[in-house]
Amino acid sequence: SLDIDGNPALKHRTGGWRACRSILGAEFCYCLANNGIMYNLVTYLTTQLHQSNVAAAKNVSTWKATCFLTPLAGAVVADSYWGRYRTMVVACCVGVAGMLMASLSALLPLLIESSSTLSMASAQEFVLFLGLYMIAFGVGGLRPCLMSFGADQFDAGDPSERASKASLFNWYVFTMNCAAVISATGMVWVQDHYGWGLGMGIPAMVLAVGLSCLVAASRTYRFQITRGSPLTRVCQVAVAAVRKFNVAAPGDMALLYELPEDASSMKGVERIEHTTDLEFFDKAAVVTASDEEAPRNPWRLCVVTQVEELKILVRMLPLWACIAFFYTGTAQTKSTFVEQGMAMDARVGALRVPPASLAAFQMLTTIVLIPLYDRVFVPAARKHTGREKGIPDLARIGAGLATAVLAMAAAATVETKRARAARTASILWQAPQFALVGAGELLATIGQLDFFYSQAPPAMKTVCTALGLLAVAAGDYLSSVIVTAVSWATASGGRPGWIPDDLNEGHLDRFFWMMAGLGCLNLVAFTCCAKRYNKSRKTC
Structure with a gap:
């Protein structure tokens, strides 16, 4: 490891939690900014740009998937050429510019007078999606580098630092979810009550603050030498x-x-x-x-x-494919779950709860469970298993996949009840399905990030971290394909289909039950792949 001047890094001056606090601060700002746009995007597309439910869900899933696909390119650039720190700084700048572009799309009707509503909507869509995909490239440089750069601050040869590295992944996701709660509540509230121009401009300012946090602590970091692609x-x-x-x-x-x-x-x-x-x-x-x-x-x-580096990657691919389907289920929290909430009674007392804000139950569940998992469950499990992490990463991931199945079953049950009660169904009925997704994130998401980083060859840490993020992209793309296929297959012959614009005419519950069934099959496949992976490692 080197310091910022290119000299050997001194342990008492660099790395450890002193460096990771700034990295987690940058992560907090990045997640607050990115989620501030993502969580309510489906509402913006349907209410402001007048897209259909299917088109909006597909566009959100495709963009979200791209945000998890670009990290692979960012990881290659970081590991091969620029290094993680420089890649993050450049990516932050691109992300800020993209968020400003998204904010501009909402302000266009105020800045430009147009007699044609259709042409104005087209101009808004062009500027919005240009900004969104700039954000996707900014995210591509931040997502894999922040996580692996944080892990680089701990010496794997030092027992105390190695234990801290294991906790880093838990606190990384904890920070991410704290930011997401603020996005799903405060940021969504601003967008719904004070306009989309301000609601999309604030994330740009927050990300700029994150960039400042990252740069300010540059002298406390440990830097790794790039060794080619x-x-x-x-x-x-x-x-x-x-x-x-x-x-x-x-x-x-x-x-x-x-x-x-x-x-x-x-x-x-x-x-x-x-x-x-x-x-x-x-x-x-x-x-x-x-x-x-x-x-x-x-x-x-x-x-x-x-x-052997290639062999390690090949052994992980079947597990990666199974993990990817987990994110096909969680993608529903940004699309079909929100559309389900829009068809329910959003009043809670004197307040009207924005449907996208129900995602707060998902994040709050993760936030509450992470400290309990890290400080209570892991030490207790360590005494019984003798494992440093308490339980194997693959067992943790498998439990997360099972929880995702329960979330889809809960959503299907709520939809059946909603269809019978129509608009009188309270939006709070959705809370359990969001909470189950949050529990699944605690188990599967943190488990797979730790798994891919720990199993990665030394020269491919960032790329394998991006592989974990690529699973999210694959899941979101698959979600977009499934939604499109279900809409096409069920809406033929003049039928409204399972996911029409008016959900009271459709069968969204059947879609959720289908996702639960596919999740069960995926869990069986993952169990078989995990046994084979463990067997191959013992053979090796």
Whole structure:
């Protein structure tokens, strides 16, 4: 690790919680700003831009998915070229500009007079989505880097710092949810009562404050050296293995190619020992006669450590696919759950509760449970299991997937009751389904972030953190596809379908039951993949 001046980082001056407090502060501001736009976006699209329920839900899911897809590009840039700190600073600037653009879209009717309502709506949509996708690219540089940069501040070789690193992921999500609660309540309230121009302008100012927090503490950080593109290294192994498809691996795996420890390209690189599964990729490290006759071509001959990096990624992919479906369910909190709330009685006493604000129950559940999990459950479980984290990451994730199924079942039950009571159904009936999603986030989201970071090769920490975020993107894209497919399949022949603009004419409950059933199948698949993953690690 280095300090900001490029000198070896001193433990008593850098890293640890002294550095992570600023990083968590930046995370708080980023989440407050991003969620301040995301949580009520479906309302803006339907009430201000007059999009249909299906179009609005699809647009929100697609944009939200893009926000979780761009972190992969941000991770590659951070690990390969700029480093995490510089990537975050640039990304913050792009995000602020995008939020200002989104705010401008709401102000256009006040700034420009137009005789055509249709043309004004089109101009608003263009400026809004330009701003939203600028935000997506800003998020792409922040999401994977903030998390892994925070983990970099702790020395894995120091037992006390290693324990703090395990807690960091819990407090990272705790901070994220505290910001989300303020967004889902205060920010949504401003948007509903004081206008969208102000409601979308405040997030830009908040993100600028986050950038200031990040830069102000730059002298307390520990910086890691970039070592080239990790994805290039992975692609080299795949290409080399294919080119040597007909080459047999040696009986003695010690003959596989490896550079000496004093080689310049291996300095500071943690070697990974050879494992016995996924033997096909070992071909990339087999030394042939042509390899001995010419200088090493990295697209034909790779070191064992490179091969093992690819193996680690391949072993995680089936688990990743199952985790991705979890986020197909949680995506409903930003779309169909909000649309369900818009068809219910939003009055609670003398107050009118914005439907998007019900997401506060989701965040509050996570906020309450994280300290209990970190300070009570983990120490108690550690005494019984002997594990530093209390329970395995995969067990924690599996419990989260099961909780998501319960959330969909609760939403289906509420929808059945709402359809019978129509507008007299109180919006507070939605609270249990949001709370269950919050409990699932505590288990699955934190578990998968910790899992992907801890299992990642040393040179691919940011990329594997982005892999966890990419699961969220895949889930949101799949949600958009499922909503579109269900609408198309159920609305044929002049029928209103399951998710019409007037939910009283549809069957949203059937959609939620379908999601619960698919979640059960996904849980079974995850259990099988987890057993196979653990077995492969023991074999290795």
